Amino acid sequence: MQLRYNYRVYPTPAQQEALARAFGCARVVFNDGLRIRQSAREDGLPYVSDGELSKRVITEAKKTPERQWLGEVSAVVLQQSIADLNTAYRNFFSSLAGKRKGRKVAPPRFRSRKDNRQAIRFTANARFKVLDSGRLRLPKIGDLAVRWSRPLPADPTSVTIIKDAAGRYFASFVVAAPDQPLPRAGSEVGIDLGLTHFAVLSDGTKIAAPKFLRRAARKLRGLQQNLSRKRRGSANRTKAVVKVAKAHARVADTRRDWQHKLSTTIIRDNQAVFVEDLCVVGLGRTRLAKSVHDAGWASFTAMLEYKAARAGRAFAKIDRFAPTSQTCSACGRLDGPKPLSVRSWTCPCGSVHDRDVNAAKNILAAGRAESLNACGAQVRPAPRAGTAP
Numbered sequence: 001m002q003l004r005y006n007y008r009v010y011p012t013p014a015q016q017e018a019l020a021r022a023f024g025c026a027r028v029v030f031n032d033g034l035r036i037r038q039s040a041r042e043d044g045l046p047y048v049s050d051g052e053l054s055k056r057v058i059t060e061a062k063k064t065p066e067r068q069w070l071g072e073v074s075a076v077v078l079q080q081s082i083a084d085l086n087t088a089y090r091n092f093f094s095s096l097a098g099k100r101k102g103r104k105v106a107p108p109r110f111r112s113r114k115d116n117r118q119a120i121r122f123t124a125n126a127r128f129k130v131l132d133s134g135r136l137r138l139p140k141i142g143d144l145a146v147r148w149s150r151p152l153p154a155d156p157t158s159v160t161i162i163k164d165a166a167g168r169y170f171a172s173f174v175v176a177a178p179d180q181p182l183p184r185a186g187s188e189v190g191i192d193l194g195l196t197h198f199a200v201l202s203d204g205t206k207i208a209a210p211k212f213l214r215r216a217a218r219k220l221r222g223l224q225q226n227l228s229r230k231r232r233g234s235a236n237r238t239k240a241v242v243k244v245a246k247a248h249a250r251v252a253d254t255r256r257d258w259q260h261k262l263s264t265t266i267i268r269d270n271q272a273v274f275v276e277d278l279c280v281v282g283l284g285r286t287r288l289a290k291s292v293h294d295a296g297w298a299s300f301t302a303m304l305e306y307k308a309a310r311a312g313r314a315f316a317k318i319d320r321f322a323p324t325s326q327t328c329s330a331c332g333r334l335d336g337p338k339p340l341s342v343r344s345w346t347c348p349c350g351s352v353h354d355r356d357v358n359a360a361k362n363i364l365a366a367g368r369a370e371s372l373n374a375c376g377a378q379v380r381p382a383p384r385a386g387t388a389p
């Protein structure tokens with residue numbers, strides 16, 4: 001399984017300059033490629049192929065006086081930048097054709113030095129190397145100091161160097177991580193991702209976002225308000241922007257750590273995990289958007305999914321065809337819509353339900369039913385002898 005391992009890196013001032021140059025070159029190549037494809041389209045010419053584009057914006061461009069400095073950075077970095085452009089185009093086309101799930105993909109847009117995130121990628125071809133000293137050797141950049149917060153489980157196939165809005169640098173390695181099957185667990189769980197709690201489990205456990213996370217989020221909101229009062233273009237505004245970016249990065253890091261712990265526990269304790277397919281895209285357009293994005297469910301379910309695959313656990317997203325909060329999990333009766341303010345209700349069958357726990361139980365039941373269907377071919381009885389014509 002392909003996994004990402006992220007580490008903070010600390011480039012020296014000279015290395016920061018070399019990185020800035022590489023970010024710049026990758027951006028120029030990307031924008032040149034985009035411009036060529038856009039003007040081909042405006043002129044009614046056919047789509048410029050990947051090979052042709054790479055030749056024009058890298059190989060041939062390097063020979064011109066205006067672009068000769070492209071030779072100062074690793075060629076792999078430039079090729080990977082064009083590969084990103086090609087992927088962006090492919091995603092856009094398949095989204096147009098309706099072959100892609102989820103939100104509509106916009107056509108690729110120009111990159112700017114003011115983007116919040118600058119990144120370059122080195123593949124194995126670039127001969128990047130983790131040295132015995134623990135430094136990361138990058139061609140034409142140097143040997144970077146890395147804070148190894150956990151060991152790499154295997155040799156990485158690529159590394160992306162990222163500079164975020166808070167001015168921090170990261171190395172993100174792609175590693176083919178070996179599976180880590182866990183001993184069989186006795187229980188299965190359905191998870192309701194709610195607005196009153198971060199998550200509610202079918203066994204009745206309610207998980208609230210921890211206090212420190214809520215406090216950090218509140219502080220961030222305060223800083224954002226403070227920023228909005230600063231005059232555009234003023235030095236104070238620039239300072240406030242960095243402050244917000246730093247606070248934002250801290251909240252994101254803390255949330256990720258917390259979600260890692262929670263998802264690891266859930267996968268360890270359960271043989272099968274079912275969550276509702278959230279259609280977060282749909283929810284995101286409503287006024288619930290803020291809490292949805294704060295909660296970060298998408299990243300959480302993604303963690304559950306890859307950890308389940310690695311550990312040999314079952315994981316499935318349940319389609320929202322079933323109104324999980326309206327159906328009695330004891331008798332299956334559909335009891336009609338309930339406003340969010342109704343936290344508990346009694347079914348005519350006598351069962352008293354906590355709204356969220358009931359929903360989680362229904363998700364578990366739907367997940368079990370679906371996994372039974374999936375093996376239906378094996379359990380269906382063989383046709384009786386003698387019925388054939």
Ligand SMILES: [Zn+2]
Pocket residue numbers: 328329330331332333347348349350351
């Ligand atoms: Zn009932």
